[in-house]
Amino acid sequence: MFWKRQIPIAIVALVGTLTLFGWFVDQPDIKSFVDDDATQWYDILASFAIFLGALNLLKLQFQKIIKQKKGWQYSIFAILGFAFAFYAGFLGRGAYTVNVNSVGDNPEAVAQLLAEETETNIETATAVLDLIEDGSPLMLEEVHWTGKSVNATADKFIASGADVEIIPEQWSGGAHLTRTGSLFNWMFFQVFTPLSATMFALLAFLVASASYRAFRIRNFEATLLLVAGIIIMLGRVPIGSKISSWFVLYVFVLLLGVMINTWKKNRILTFATVGLGLLIVTIFGMSMGWPIDRPGFAYLPKLQDWIYLVPNVAGARAIMIGIGIGVFATSMRYILGIEKSYIGE
């Protein structure tokens, strides 16, 4: 119990206090612990913990297949994907390259071949060959996954009379993971990235369906959201600046009429409000000469700016302050050892 309860709580209290107050102390050791060491320790722990996760994933997927649970076919893809990533990352580096060390007796044929292989013109290829002749071997950009493929390329150069060498990708620092053309790199950019992008792209459609639900006029708040949304969307596109503020004012008067009718349910009052409003707007418009961007509060680009920078920021900051206090109070509960449920009651 002592090792599972008191010791972890003491570590949390000590590290928490040190991290909190370390920010006020100008002492290099404490500073380096707070800024670097503590986070690096965590990263090291997390790196080892990934094995637990990977094993758990494999265990569950195998169980699913063996017991033929619902959707077990997908587990085959999960296991194959895992095995392929493992192979590409640890075993099949698959990144062979060809080094051209010297040109030989037939430089024209080598230049022609080099131009074809590197998709450049013959002049550039000839210039590169001059460099090779000067003692700088050329590493061809194309990376081959298999020995068969790299041998085929090497054989072409050998047949042209060039002296070539096949270089397998080195392990150093996992360079083959980032090397363009390696198996892992291909898997990451040609399989994994498009799949992630597909999931991300779904967001556009989901935003549309969520917006439809949010903007449905059910009550006052939803209506307010709808009006604010329309103003923001129109105010941020070029057409918004072409809409006269007087037109917006007329729309506002009509909206006011809708609100009064909903609230009072009195036709005469509604008619009087709308009629008076339209008359006032018209009189002011005629006296001012109908300028498109005045009065400023009804000009959409300015109105959307105000909505975005004043009520929106005020609400967001209120939430942020609440979150900040919540985080602080929660952290204090951990540091003081009051909240212990993260290690069990």
Add this chain to the structure above:
Amino acid sequence: MNDKKFWFTLGGIFVAFIIYWLLGHPFFIEERIVMLIAIMLAAATIIYYINKAKRGEEISLRTIPGLKAFEEAVGRSTEMGKPVLYVPGIVDMDQVETVAGVIILGHVAKMTAQYETPLNVPVARSIVMKAGRESVREAYIMQGRPDLFHEDMVHYLTDDQFAYAAGVNGIMMREKPAAVFYQGKFYAESLILAETGNSIGAIQIAGTASPAQIPFFVTACDYTLIGEEFFAASAYLSRDPKLVGAVKGADVLKVILIGAILLGIVLRLFYDLGWVNFDILKFLTVQ
């Protein structure tokens, strides 16, 4: 600790700091004194109210519909004979939201243990998996149902954001859980998850401190714990006086903060008008 001891300790710390300051405050970064005072005051306020709660003072918590709905959601799952899905966010245990999410998981697990409802917790980090398992195991033991607990209730999917979203969506579409909880830190995957949950007709309760994701959850979920409500969830669900005291302390801090903001506005106005020669913004700016 009674009030006398509390004030005595606080006074002691204050006197010790004054002495340290007068001795030339070695290693201390002077420009950050305002922040230190603010932290000490905030900490003292929270500790004061925790002590009050520990001594048995009645503290009432306002009803938070989202938290009240936790039991309703688990109950609905039980009635429909479907599992409960709990998503504790996509970041690691070094984020306070994830820790809060794992704590809330413990409370949800108590309910699922009590109602004998299956619980499924897919996670995106291995350490969260271990912490979540401990939390769920404890909950099932405390409810006297260790027989219902099995380790694979909390299982790892992947570290990658969208692969995780795809995995959780797959679980939702196959298992059709009746209740889905999203409690933790989320990014762009929040709407992908919540809309899928909505499409299968699950009752959804979200809680997050990620301000950018709150609108998505509000739109797609039945209940959303916004910011501080999410951090108060543990206190609300456990009704532990010490935790409730901390929530009260946080509320008092908010009142103090509102007062400080108003005072700051007035002082800044006076400075702009040239009535005082003290720039509050410069004083409060964190160095």
